[in-house]
Amino acid sequence: MNQQGSCKVAGVPREPIYHGDYSFNTGELKQFTALDYVFFSAVLVVSASIGLYHAWKDRQKKALDDYLLAGRSMNPLPVGLSLLASFMSAITLLGTPAELYNYTTVYFWIGLGYFFVIAGAAHIYIPVFYNLQVTSAYEYLERRFSKGVRTAASLTFVLQMILYMALVLYAPSLALNAGKYYIIFLVIFCCCCCCSVNYRI
Numbered sequence: 336m337n338q339q340g341s342c343k344v345a346g347v348p349r350e351p352i353y354h355g356d357y358s359f360n361t362g363e364l365k366q367f368t369a370l371d372y373v374f375f376s377a378v379l380v381v382s383a384s385i386g387l388y389h390a391w392k393d394r395q396k397k398a399l400d401d402y403l404l405a406g407r408s409m410n411p412l413p414v415g416l417s418l419l420a421s422f423m424s425a426i427t428l429l430g431t432p433a434e435l436y437n438y439t440t441v442y443f444w445i446g447l448g449y450f451f452v453i454a455g456a457a458h459i460y461i462p463v464f465y466n467l468q469v470t471s472a473y474e475y476l477e478r479r480f481s482k483g484v485r486t487a488a489s490l491t492f493v494l495q496m497i498l499y500m501a502l503v504l505y506a507p508s509l510a511l512n513a514g515k516y517y518i519i520f521l522v523i524f525c526c527c528c529c530c531s532v533n534y535r536i
Contacts, residue, residue, distance in 0.1 A: 379525055379526070424503045424506075425503055425504075425506035425507040426502065426503060426506055429506055429507075430506075463475070472488075473485045473488055473489050473492075476488050504522075504523050504526055504527065505519070505523070507522065507526070508520075508522040508523050508526075
């Protein structure tokens with residue numbers, strides 16, 4: 336594809352599928368406008384506001400069960416949406432289209448495998464945790480083995496999440512970079528602040 340976006344198939348020029356001043360047609364990165372920054376800031380503010388609202392609403396609740404499991408009284412819909420959101424990241428949103436473009440529908444087999452994993456977790460692991468009334472897999476490890484095993488598993492998870500979060504934060508920052516290198520660090524800083532506020536409250 337040349338600078339104007341036309342490409343050749345068997346020596347025959349072909350018009351681009353999408354017309355307009357897109358980056359893949361012009362070869363130039365588009366910059367953020369003032370409106371883009373407003374929407375980006377609004378997303379962060381709304382995300383932080385949700386956490387602040389629920390922290391104020393439930394400020395009288397001090398029990399660990401309320402904090403980690405919402406008192407075991409949440410509707411299945413927000414629980415399901417929360418689980419779905421926890422599996423979605425910038426790696427998924429940016430990587431999946433590229434994966435499908437390069438390797439077509441082979442990615443479908445990963446989705447098919449999820450059905451077996453979900454069925455196994457729902458019928459094997461979840462009933463055990465539910466009957467024991469544990470709040471996490473780490474609490475189960477402490478009951479089943481020892482506190483040392485729980486600590487080792489927790490530290491392993493912390494290390495894995497540090498490496499994972501570095502990539503997850505860098506990916507959207509790189510997408511929002513828009514040709515300005517300092518934007519990467521600004522986006523990472525803003526996302527970290529927003530997540531930290533929600534976590535601390």
